[in-house]
Amino acid sequence: MTLKINIMLVSILVAIILVLAGITYTYTQSISRHTVARHQQALTKEAAKMVQMWLDHRFKLIDALADTLEDLYLTQGQDPRPILKMTMAAGNFSDVYLGLFNGTMIDGANWRAAADYDPRTRPWYRRAMEEQKLTLTRPFMDAGFWKMVIAVVVPLVHNNQAVGVLSANIILDTLQASVMDLRIGRYGYAFIIDSQGTVLVHQNKSLMMTTKIQESDPGLSAFGAYFPGRDAGSFSYRDRMLSFHRLTDTGWYLCTNVDQEEALAMAKNKDMLFAMAIVLKILGILSLLLFLTVGGSALILFISKNRFEAIVSGKDKDLRGEIIRRKELETRYRTLFNMATNAIMLTRNGIYIECNQKALDMFKLAEDKIIGRTMLDLSPDTQMDGTATKLKLRQVEQSHASGGSDVFKWTFSRADGSEFPAEIGISTLKLNREIVKMYSIWDISKRVNAEQNLRQAQKMAAMGEMLSAIAHQWRQPLNALSSYIASLTPAFYNQMISAPFIEKLVRESDAQIQFMSRTINDFREYFRPSKNKHTFEIMDAIQSAIKLVRPQLKQNNIILDLELDDAEVSMPILGYKNEFVHVLVNIISNAKDAINERQANAPNRSVHKLISLAVFKKSDEISLEIKDTGCGIPSHLMEKIFTPYFTTKGTATGTGIGLYMAKMIVEKEMKGMIHVENRYTGVMFRICLPLAPG
Numbered sequence: 001m002t003l004k005i006n007i008m009l010v011s012i013l014v015a016i017i018l019v020l021a022g023i024t025y026t027y028t029q030s031i032s033r034h035t036v037a038r039h040q041q042a043l044t045k046e047a048a049k050m051v052q053m054w055l056d057h058r059f060k061l062i063d064a065l066a067d068t069l070e071d072l073y074l075t076q077g078q079d080p081r082p083i084l085k086m087t088m089a090a091g092n093f094s095d096v097y098l099g100l101f102n103g104t105m106i107d108g109a110n111w112r113a114a115a116d117y118d119p120r121t122r123p124w125y126r127r128a129m130e131e132q133k134l135t136l137t138r139p140f141m142d143a144g145f146w147k148m149v150i151a152v153v154v155p156l157v158h159n160n161q162a163v164g165v166l167s168a169n170i171i172l173d174t175l176q177a178s179v180m181d182l183r184i185g186r187y188g189y190a191f192i193i194d195s196q197g198t199v200l201v202h203q204n205k206s207l208m209m210t211t212k213i214q215e216s217d218p219g220l221s222a223f224g225a226y227f228p229g230r231d232a233g234s235f236s237y238r239d240r241m242l243s244f245h246r247l248t249d250t251g252w253y254l255c256t257n258v259d260q261e262e263a264l265a266m267a268k269n270k271d272m273l274f275a276m277a278i279v280l281k282i283l284g285i286l287s288l289l290l291f292l293t294v295g296g297s298a299l300i301l302f303i304s305k306n307r308f309e310a311i312v313s314g315k316d317k318d319l320r321g322e323i324i325r326r327k328e329l330e331t332r333y334r335t336l337f338n339m340a341t342n343a344i345m346l347t348r349n350g351i352y353i354e355c356n357q358k359a360l361d362m363f364k365l366a367e368d369k370i371i372g373r374t375m376l377d378l379s380p381d382t383q384m385d386g387t388a389t390k391l392k393l394r395q396v397e398q399s400h401a402s403g404g405s406d407v408f409k410w411t412f413s414r415a416d417g418s419e420f421p422a423e424i425g426i427s428t429l430k431l432n433r434e435i436v437k438m439y440s441i442w443d444i445s446k447r448v449n450a451e452q453n454l455r456q457a458q459k460m461a462a463m464g465e466m467l468s469a470i471a472h473q474w475r476q477p478l479n480a481l482s483s484y485i486a487s488l489t490p491a492f493y494n495q496m497i498s499a500p501f502i503e504k505l506v507r508e509s510d511a512q513i514q515f516m517s518r519t520i521n522d523f524r525e526y527f528r529p530s531k532n533k534h535t536f537e538i539m540d541a542i543q544s545a546i547k548l549v550r551p552q553l554k555q556n557n558i559i560l561d562l563e564l565d566d567a568e569v570s571m572p573i574l575g576y577k578n579e580f581v582h583v584l585v586n587i588i589s590n591a592k593d594a595i596n597e598r599q600a601n602a603p604n605r606s607v608h609k610l611i612s613l614a615v616f617k618k619s620d621e622i623s624l625e626i627k628d629t630g631c632g633i634p635s636h637l638m639e640k641i642f643t644p645y646f647t648t649k650g651t652a653t654g655t656g657i658g659l660y661m662a663k664m665i666v667e668k669e670m671k672g673m674i675h676v677e678n679r680y681t682g683v684m685f686r687i688c689l690p691l692a693p694g
Contacts, residue, residue, distance in 0.1 A: 036263050037234040040243045040256065043266070045232065047182045047190055048245040048254040054178050055136075055250065058170065061091045062152045063134055066166050069098070074158040084108025093168040094142065094149060098156065099125045100164035111144040119165070128153035128165040136250050139172050139200060139209055148172040148209070172208075176201045179254075185266055185339065188258030193244075195251045197224050213255070227253070236260065266339065343441040348434060350374050350397070362443055364415040380419050384411045385533040400426055400437070412441075420445045481509055533669075535692040536577045537570065538622055542613065545584035549592070553611070558592055563614040571615065571622050572692040575670035583665055586658040587626050587685050594630025594682065601631065608681075622689050628682040641676065
């Protein structure tokens with residue numbers, strides 16, 4: 001073949017490769033658009049989960065409150081206001097209130113309605129009665145606070161009839177703050193609309209409750225016909241992308257709005273898009289190399305003097321391409337680093353050398369106030385469990401001296417001096433030939449507060465029964481005091497009042513009053529949460545629990561037997577004493593209910609009513625066994641009894657959080673173990689706790 005034919009064939013081959021590269025480029029662009037849309041929908045779905053969890057927590061509180069009110073208020077006639085106030089604090093509601101079928105209004109925030117105010121005519125009351133289930137209202141203006149709110153409403157049922165409505169107001173600003181906290185890239189944002197497109201929550205407050213999202217921008221005019229009937233989707237307009245995901249049981253949609261270029265940058269780490277980009281680069285490089293080869297051959301044959309310049313030019317292009325590629329990789333990983341939802345901090349020899357944007361937001365510090373400092377500089381002097389921060393940090397460093405990964409809890413300080421609990425994941429890695437440690441930090445303030453609220457809610461659920469027991473316990477001393485007072489009149493007329501008579505009357509009256517005072521002190525101490533871990537004797541906690549439950553056991557003719565391995569031996573444990581007393585009270589109360597249930601199932605047979613507590617001290621731990629002669633636990637339910645909101649008593653008498661909180665307190669916070677098993681009669685709970693150090 002002649003040189004002309006060879007050049008023609010090579011040119012045809014180059015043209016074919018260029019056409020294939022063009023087709024691949026077009027196909028890659030199409031895949032890129034679909035990948036970006038799917039990635040954005042995934043981000044929106046995760047954001048919707050966060051908002052859904054925020055709402056579900058409040059739904060569960062109101063659902064549990066409705067069950068409690070049906071028992072305490074509608075059945076027993078107790079004042080519902082204390083439990084309404086407690087729920088306001090636990091759920092961060094602006095108000096919790098009842099509207100009854102007879103027009104009565106009971107408000108937990110002590111709001112006084114006008115004389116002509118009738119709750120049955122209000123939208124929140126009608127909404128609950130129409131739906132006949134727990135649901136949300138549209139936003140409305142709260143007459144007590146003059147703020148826009150949404151209400152969680154549920155019918156209040158008694159004897160299978162709806163007798164009113166329970167409602168809890170959430171200030172719309174609170175929901176807006178939760179939505180605005182969702183980070184969607186650097187410039188993206190989240191908002192909420194209803195099924196008609198009306199804006200409910202938005203960073204632009206002027207749109208809220210007045211504008212439909214499809215009317216807020218000419219580019220969104222077709223969105224109103226696109227999203228109805230869909231659970232999720234994405235809509236592109238101009239240079240932006242709007243994605244949405246339905247929130248369960250609300251009829252609302254969580255939406256995100258981002259710049260398309262930023263959405264593309266966030267989605268570049270998707271495997272398929274990356275693979276297609278590599279294919280495109282390979283085809284481009286092949287075409288470039290083939291073109292350079294043909295050009296080089298022609299130049300060798302025709303212009304030998306330009307050969308060196310052509311080689312140098314090709315290498316220069318390759319070098320610039322490598323520099324660009326490295327810059328793109330650095331930009332990509334820097335974007336991922338700053339978009340992480342948790343704070344990420346790198347240390348070398350215990351000193352911070354790098355942190356992401358989330359860390360700056362979490363500590364409310366500028367970057368130069370973190371880099372170069374240590375973990376001690378960002379922590380209070382004492383940790384949540386009472387350990388000195390320096391000592392605990394030394395323990396952490398010793399346990400990770402050889403590398404590896406682990407997760408532990410820590411207390412940090414913000415720039416304003418406030419403290420917050422955190423969960424830290426620590427990993428050792430090699431970066432630029434140096435050993436560094438990476439700390440992933442999660443702010444768990446909300447989770448810790450929720451756990452504390454659950455504990456207090458469980459105590460409040462037991463309040464009614466304990467109040468009844470106290471009333472029974474006070475009946476005898478009150479009768480005695482009444483008799484002493486009544487004896488004064490006849491003693492006066494019969495001239496029997498003398499110094500010994502008065503001294504005896506005062507002495508016996510004072511004894512009765514002191515007995516009643518001790519009862520109140522025991523009750524008040526039980527409801528006061530422990531703030532810090534401390535060392536206490538397990539027998540002190542057991543005696544405190546026994547004093548609280550003994551009146552109830554006496555009412556039900558149940559014997560409580562305490563067995564000690566050695567009454568004189570000290571058995572100290574480390575933890576929260578009041579919370580541990582709560583664990584014992586809950587288990588003993590459950591045992592009492594199980595014994596009563598067994599007696600109710602066999603009314604013609606006498607049941608041996610006994611609860612026994614046995615304490616044993618071993619070499620490095622203390623074992624506490626609580627046995628009863630009750631009805632036992634069905635074997636198929638044994639694995640579920642420590643699950644939150646699971647109860648075998650029914651929602652009228654049980655909340656389902658007592659044993660869950662007992663397991664959390666014993667195992668998570670006191671590093672012990674709790675186990676339950678059926679016996680020949682009744683069940684046995686075994687609690688094992690480590691002895692306190694020293």
